[in-house]
Amino acid sequence: MTPQQQTPQAQSRSASRSGRSKTAVIIGAGFGGLALGIRLQSLGFDTTIMERRDAPGGRAYQFQADGFTFDMGPTVITVPHFIEELFSLERGKAGLLAPDFPPAVVSAPRVMSGLSGGPATRRYVDIVPILPFYRIYFDDGSFFDYDGDPEGTRAQIRVLAPEDLPGYERFHEDARAIFERGFLELGYTHFGDLGSMLRVVPDLLKLDAVRTLFSFARKYFRNPKMQQVFSFETLLVGGNPLKVPAIYAMIHFVEKTWGVHYVMGGTGALVRAFVRKFEELGGTMRYNAPVARIEVTDARGGMGGLFSRRFARGVTLQCGEHLAADVVVSNGDWANTYLKLIERRHRRVNSDARVKLARQSMSLLVVYFGFRADSLPLDLRHHNIILGPRYEELLTDIFDRKVLAEDFSQYLHLPTLTDPSLAPPGYHAAYTLVPVPHNGSGLDWTEVGPKLTERVLRFLEERGFIPGLRERLVYQHFVTPDYFEQELDSYQGNAFGVEPVLMQSAYFRPHNRSEDIGNLYLVGASAQPGAGTPSVMMSAKMTAREIARDFGVHSSILQSAFPQEDPEVPVRG
Structure with missing residues (x-):
């Protein structure tokens, strides 16, 4: 077989044997993209992460204003050994065959005080445990x-x-x-x-x-x-x-x-540490680099070209620049990856109909605010769940009826109780997160957002969670489902990807290896196993394993680890 007759994966393996490194492009610098970038660098790929915004993080973006630092998204860190494993990786040592859950890690008692990270993690960030995990307030004033x-x-x-x-x-x-x-x-x-x-x-x-x-x-x-x-x-x-x-x-x-743990400096500090690790392994970060489309070509197979396969060959940026790659991975929203970046004619499984009929997760109103401490004690914890008077009915309003109810529940994050560095001396930085319907609701958030923000802040003050809040308030900013749809490019402004109902879980959730296009993979909240920081880091390892199998990376080792599949033969989902 001539090189021209080989599949792109086979050509890539041949190039690797001749000394050329395999190349990968990852779309999106969220937790999933960064974790996968670290893993692909350790596998020997030359990886570039394309980020549409001016800084990494995706949903975990961090911003500063008026002396305050705010994590915009994930704040709950669990399973610290996942982080330790990433920081322990080295170039050319994939780490894919290490036990996913070493017995010592599973059986070890939970760390109740001191640093939570392992020795590799401590070279990059300080992680501390949070107790209680959450204080859960009920509407009658009692708490758990x-x-x-x-x-x-x-x-x-x-x-x-x-x-x-x-x-x-x-x-x-x-x-x-x-x-x-x-x-x-x-x-x-x-x-x-x-x-x-x-x-x-x-x-x-x-x-x-x-x-x-x-x-x-x-x-x-x-x-x-x-x-x-x-x-x-x-x-x-x-x-x-x-x-x-x-x-x-x-x-x-x-x-x-x-x-449950916290990264000193906020979750953004962990994002920056992942970027540092990725670049130390030789990876390349590109910011302000939105992708316009994923380039897909046909490769003719046997029987006189009767059968053809589609393969991702790289990406084209909105500025017109083209980057060729052996592997393309999207850490973006699953629905918009297929709807916006790939031509309809290339999508048989992930068709417009399938994508648009999928149930998306709810969205959020998130209010970021800074206020004077005024030497007043706060009877709050780092993580606070404040439940409203209704539970089942409110959930039905949000997820099914897609209406904005008069009552609400919220998650109030007050990290300056643990880490005063996020605010000027004598001040607190906080955010409160309110689940709301996604933009399939048709709500006009330019009108609804300011009103709901005022209701939420008034509630925190009048119910005694933060006495005198509005008088002590010195900074506030809020985002709505429009932020998730427009800035984060999430379909219908969903905040967590595909909703994890039974028929959108496991096999029925978007696959980490594209069913339609060879060399195209997904990672992150929309892919398997799902949303949340530990799941997204697991997703990165799962996707790395699929890529390693498909490209024959460390083939003899992988064959012994995955005897049911031949890593020298591309495996299609």
């Missing part, structure tokens, strides 16, 4: 300090809902079983074909992990407060507790096992 400690949890249940103590014991054991099977054993599984999904269905049914999470919680808890405590967390990854599968009960044990 959620920290994953069974004894502390039992003590609080005795006060708030003593009738649910036996139910908690059963929930604890059943959630542990889901965590062990669904996270430790299946967490890194790329469900690229229906068979891979069908093989695990019996186990999921046995664990009762396919019913909805809220229904699962109601099996064990009769008190509405406990039902909310043990189901709210999926809202932090864009999931409706009334609709996501109960496999998400694993989040309870993910946090219980490894804790």
